[in-house]
Amino acid sequence: MKELKVELGQRSYPILIGKGLLGDPELFVNIIHSSQVMVVSNTTIASLYLPQLLDTLADFSPLSYVIADGESHKNLTVMNEIVTQLLENKFSRNCTLIALGGGVVGDITGFAAACYQRGANYIQIPTTLLAQVDSSVGGKTAVNHEIGKNMIGAFHQPIAVYSDSDVLDTLPDRELSAGLAEVIKYGLIRDPVFFTWLENNIESLRDRDDECLQYAIERSCQNKAEVVADDEREQGQRALLNFGHTFAHAVETGLNYKDWLHGEAVGLGMLMAADLSCRSGWITETDLARIRDLLIKAGLPIKLPEQFEISNMRELMSVDKKAKDGQLFLVVLKSIGDAVVTNEFDENLLQLTVEQFSSVKGKN
Amino acid sequence: MKELKVELGQRSYPILIGKGLLGDPELFVNIIHSSQVMVVSNTTIASLYLPQLLDTLADFSPLSYVIADGESHKNLTVMNEIVTQLLENKFSRNCTLIALGGGVVGDITGFAAACYQRGANYIQIPTTLLAQVDSSVGGKTAVNHEIGKNMIGAFHQPIAVYSDSDVLDTLPDRELSAGLAEVIKYGLIRDPVFFTWLENNIESLRDRDDECLQYAIERSCQNKAEVVADDEREQGQRALLNFGHTFAHAVETGLNYKDWLHGEAVGLGMLMAADLSCRSGWITETDLARIRDLLIKAGLPIKLPEQFEISNMRELMSVDKKAKDGQLFLVVLKSIGDAVVTNEFDENLLQLTVEQFSSVKGKN
Numbered sequence: 203m204k205e206l207k208v209e210l211g212q213r214s215y216p217i218l219i220g221k222g223l224l225g226d227p228e229l230f231v232n233i234i235h236s237s238q239v240m241v242v243s244n245t246t247i248a249s250l251y252l253p254q255l256l257d258t259l260a261d262f263s264p265l266s267y268v269i270a271d272g273e274s275h276k277n278l279t280v281m282n283e284i285v286t287q288l289l290e291n292k293f294s295r296n297c298t299l300i301a302l303g304g305g306v307v308g309d310i311t312g313f314a315a316a317c318y319q320r321g322a323n324y325i326q327i328p329t330t331l332l333a334q335v336d337s338s339v340g341g342k343t344a345v346n347h348e349i350g351k352n353m354i355g356a357f358h359q360p361i362a363v364y365s366d367s368d369v370l371d372t373l374p375d376r377e378l379s380a381g382l383a384e385v386i387k388y389g390l391i392r393d394p395v396f397f398t399w400l401e402n403n404i405e406s407l408r409d410r411d412d413e414c415l416q417y418a419i420e421r422s423c424q425n426k427a428e429v430v431a432d433d434e435r436e437q438g439q440r441a442l443l444n445f446g447h448t449f450a451h452a453v454e455t456g457l458n459y460k461d462w463l464h465g466e467a468v469g470l471g472m473l474m475a476a477d478l479s480c481r482s483g484w485i486t487e488t489d490l491a492r493i494r495d496l497l498i499k500a501g502l503p504i505k506l507p508e509q510f511e512i513s514n515m516r517e518l519m520s521v522d523k524k525a526k527d528g529q530l531f532l533v534v535l536k537s538i539g540d541a542v543v544t545n546e547f548d549e550n551l552l553q554l555t556v557e558q559f560s561s562v563k564g565k566n
Numbered sequence: 567m568k569e570l571k572v573e574l575g576q577r578s579y580p581i582l583i584g585k586g587l588l589g590d591p592e593l594f595v596n597i598i599h600s601s602q603v604m605v606v607s608n609t610t611i612a613s614l615y616l617p618q619l620l621d622t623l624a625d626f627s628p629l630s631y632v633i634a635d636g637e638s639h640k641n642l643t644v645m646n647e648i649v650t651q652l653l654e655n656k657f658s659r660n661c662t663l664i665a666l667g668g669g670v671v672g673d674i675t676g677f678a679a680a681c682y683q684r685g686a687n688y689i690q691i692p693t694t695l696l697a698q699v700d701s702s703v704g705g706k707t708a709v710n711h712e713i714g715k716n717m718i719g720a721f722h723q724p725i726a727v728y729s730d731s732d733v734l735d736t737l738p739d740r741e742l743s744a745g746l747a748e749v750i751k752y753g754l755i756r757d758p759v760f761f762t763w764l765e766n767n768i769e770s771l772r773d774r775d776d777e778c779l780q781y782a783i784e785r786s787c788q789n790k791a792e793v794v795a796d797d798e799r800e801q802g803q804r805a806l807l808n809f810g811h812t813f814a815h816a817v818e819t820g821l822n823y824k825d826w827l828h829g830e831a832v833g834l835g836m837l838m839a840a841d842l843s844c845r846s847g848w849i850t851e852t853d854l855a856r857i858r859d860l861l862i863k864a865g866l867p868i869k870l871p872e873q874f875e876i877s878n879m880r881e882l883m884s885v886d887k888k889a890k891d892g893q894l895f896l897v898v899l900k901s902i903g904d905a906v907v908t909n910e911f912d913e914n915l916l917q918l919t920v921e922q923f924s925s926v927k928g929k930n
Binding site: 236238278282285286287290292295296316317318319320321342344347348349352353354355356357433436520521523526528539 | 650659660706
């Protein structure tokens, strides 16, 4: 078992990565200081892992609440349902919530914890690769608004993150690929050595080699923990973690959060941001080709979905959280392993990038 | 104009108390660092003061959003409506919201700001005495859940509080009295000298003597600012500010947030907490009589409403945010000017207190 730490003073917390964590009562006894515990999960994950976790937590007589599976359920209505459960069971603000699931479960449970009586504790038990390497770490919680993703949320750190690599056994291939998009992101924005390692090990990762997967999770979490420790509330470099995400959120919003996984949209979004960076003369064609190749080998889509209306792209991008006073800021690459936030991109080049990735025109 | 400061490091902010603040553009130019500004108000206050404020803010081309008046509208649905306005107008997270109204407007606007893209700025312009002396200061924001008041919220400090005493001219007498309840609270929990001053000046306050009112606001805000600076997130002594509030929230919930004003419920709640303190031998009958007399002179109700079912009281009290692992904690008095949080009260004495204040039995 590997242990990392997110260094945030009083809000510091451990990230444990290993096998069999879901079955280890001590991990919970050591960190939960209240008798009121509720596990939130979704239908898919609950059927696989909730009984085991509830058994592990037996000393706490935990409650559980299972929400529907999917990004479209990450909204205020479902968050309010979680709060209703807590109130009906007279949970106090020093209760502990446990998010057992992927990014959606983690985000909405974290946000419910952030808001419940102005702040309750929560533990993240991410069950997708994407959640293990990204969304479970760093305290960003949110729900979606129909106009934009993650528009209602809070910075609220968990008290622990337990990434059990055993649960990846049941992860569908498509979700594994989606998680690899966020893994690749760390290489692209700040860790060129890791990017090369990924180029050399992408097949093993897709074959679910346990050692490779644990290393990728650990190195990703290490990168994320460093960024979050330096900039908890995204005043500066934390924004780099959004590489590809402005494009991705536009795609997801255009698809009404359906059909594509978040990681798939991020993979394409990173490629589009890299394409724009190349058109702008900031990275070479060779770098762009390396990025495209790795994303393809990771099993990620590299064209916009056919049902996506590309004429809406620019408008959808403008509701991004990085926008300031109506100006759009994007994360772009200066090289593989070096990213910056800028609003000094050429709108015409951005337009060319969007057209380049249209499926309808049969390009790529 | 008086200026106080809430000392919270990077989150410190000024409280200005005086006349004509709503008409002073400089107050806003000096503190708003974005071009996107939206004023949130309610129907009652908007008709009185919104045009003047929008005129003062003309350089920002502000938007405004007017919500229905009343505690029952302080809910997630209305909060979501505010967010919709912000998103439809492409407001970024560095926008500024301005809450123009009483506690309801301040709480919901502050919570919308707390959650909007995980944290936008807001300014409090409280228009009731209660909001000026209490809810606008300290960063507690929230909306109500049908099971309990303020159950969904955040600690999110404003960037400034502007208390314009001119707006009290239009405040109904009943609302003035409700505000006095929170003013009296500071005397009871930590400022015995102020309590005596209030006993000597209660008639002038109800006659709206401007000098007296400004002094009461200033001294109240000073007390609140000190408590908040020491304990921003209510880990300790800030809980004393909830004196009377556990009773009050139970009454308000039992009435479905209708009929009674928050301050009226707090006034009665303080008297009930004082009654329990007296029955428990912690304060004298004389002290209890002084408290009752001042509350009566302030124009506050001292019996439970007739339509309130007292058999529900204890159950409604148990959803209070101060409850821990199902145990109820109450703020009680050790003397006038000295309050403590305790769970060591006698349930039978609490029952006697509740019965004592029943209107149905014709007591008091």
